[in-house]
Amino acid sequence: MRAAIAAENLTVSYDDFLALDDVSIDVASGESFGLVGESGSGKSTLLRAIAGLAPVSDGRIALDGETLDARYRDKAFYRRVQMVFQDPYGSLHPRQTVDRLLQEPLAIHGVRDAERRILRALDEVGLGSSFRFRYSHQLSGGQRQRIAIARALIIEPEIMLLDEPTSALDASVQAEVLNLLEQVRRDRKLTYIMVSHDLGVVTHMCERLAVMKSGKVVERLSSGDLVAGRISEAYTKNLMVASKGFVRKAALA
């Protein structure tokens, strides 16, 4: 099967610091792929490299088999690939209404049926039309993150790059937003690459994952491998112990 997204032997360096060192992943269409690893291991850098936001010095990124330019991404790319970041406060302008925030990507991409898309997106993220003219500073963290997700979805992308999309949220809100993301992926047959430092989250959301350490992929696993404890690297085992959510989930299994 041809990969929806493939990164081959990617290298990213900042001065002489190697943030990504010969990293390869491939993600099938419709798959949910996880990236885990300690802080600073290069997870965000890999997503940013895919999105054209990191200085790739070597390797190749392909979308549906087509090699992309090392740095430049055109509008057509962002129409197919959207990104959601961790911080729902930093990524939304506080003095704009939800309507304005949702109009913006539509205007950028020249999408015409704004009315229908805005109502659909609000409904899809579980907020509904009563939120349309609220200001983003009036929303809770979870509601903001739902708007950030709606802003990505409204373009009707194929692939979502999710960088710790629930890490800044309280545990109960985190579960709601994860369930929402899972529901949307099924409904729209989306492909996800999802970063988390929590193995519990990744096991819940993803079929396969890559474990990153110091800019390298040190292990590749399926969620089934993780739950069954089929882990080779001590580093991965330590991540598992550090993930409270995982311990809880494993105890229930």
Ligand SMILES: Nc1ncnc2c1ncn2[C@@H]1O[C@H](COP(=O)(O)OP(=O)(O)O)[C@@H](O)[C@H]1O
């Ligand atoms: N713009 C940048 N300039 C310099 N160093 C950076 C930059 N972005 C990331 N790094 C470094 O690259 C490493 C990997 O960062 P990152 O990908 O953000 O890790 P993670 O998301 O796994 O926590 C870190 O050591 C970080 O300090």
Ligand SMILES: [Mg+2]
């Ligand atoms: Mg990060």
